[in-house]
Amino acid sequence: MRKTSLYVGDLDPEVTEMELVEAFSRMGPIASARLCRDSLSGKSLCYAYLNFCSPSDASKALACLNHANLKGKPMRIMWSQRDPHPRKTGIANLFVKNLDPSVDGSRLQGIFCNFGNIISCKVAEENGQSKGFGFVQFDLEEVSHGCSQGSQ
Structure with missing residues (x-):
């Protein structure tokens, strides 16, 4: 199966579907866009x-726009996963603490990309400022174990 569906998270609350289509259509034709609402x-x-x-x-789009700003906020983009099990269980999810305030999601991904295929990468923020920790989710659980053992 060829993947064509992307999840786009960490959006500014004011972002509209039209703005998403405008930002992403530069990468190619979009079949559909759905902004999830309460x-x-x-x-x-x-x-x-x-x-x-x-x-x-x-x-x-994933390669070029992941961590790009839309309305001043970096978007977190990943392949859409229909199976919620990996997200809910935290499988292959690495917690990284004591990050320098200058480390953003893009830089964190650059640091860990040599260890394996990253599904998602995020630095926790509050009011646009790093909280000093983040998460890196790999596609294979073994990769996250190797990273955590290598950093001890």
């Missing part, structure tokens, strides 16, 4: 799903 209030849940017409355009 069913009662209609407020943005700050994440969306984008479906591209071609896998290569989706790959290009």
